Amino acid sequence: RGNIYLSGAGPSAWHEEYPVAKGKRQSPVDINTNKTKFDPKLAADPLTIRFSDSCCQSIVNTGISFQVTSNGAGCELSGGPLDSTYQFAQFHAHWGAYLKTTGSEHTVDGVSYPAELHLVHWNTKYDDFKDAVDKPDGLAVIAVFFKRGKEHPGFGKIQDLFSKIPAKGAKVNIDFEFNPGLLMPPDSENYWTYLGSLTTPPLYESVTWIVMKEPLEVSVEQIAILRTLLWETPNGVSQMYNNFRPPVPLRDRVIRASFG
């Protein structure tokens, strides 16, 4: 089977194999800032994001993105909307096409960013990621929008590895220290949070989303370098881009804001 974005009608056809695609708590969504609700409880118990220099082991081409994997040592998330401690598992991203303004999965007042980073964590009340991945409180994902601006040398160190993972399944060790905290925006106090899902099949409704309000600046060249990763398409191997699911209906949910 080719890749999930280009085979058949793409995301709009996922419901045929994964009926939950039309579920009540799917992701991503548009964040209508006129309808978000400030929740003082979120600031009362601040989100605690802990990353370490030794938590990233390897990088793999998953066929739909790059993925930096972690054994989670010293990298944990708690507080804010979370009632438990979540352990870091991996980060990856979603992005658009050359000269396009789309690329992110979440949008803000209908506006897309060129790319969106996801830092995936699993609830340590479960045995491991696989046990947590399909539970309603199983995962917590921090989403960071990428915005074109000044170069981000830290992310550049990860992008330097892309040439070593040219095809689906290719994996290399990361033999330098990389602290994922480098990828958090300068201000990570202000975020939106809501209950949603994985944005790729199997689309499990298991994610507490924490979407940072402030984007992270990377250079226009770094956005282009994302597309140097390769994936399989119905017409053969080509550059990887438009690996994002567009927003789906919010249904009966309110997006809470940690800020007034």
Ligand SMILES: NS(=O)(=O)c1ccco1
């Ligand atoms: N894109 S995402 O962060 O919702 C995800 C994590 C695992 C599978 O899909």
Ligand SMILES: [Zn+2]
């Ligand atoms: Zn993702």
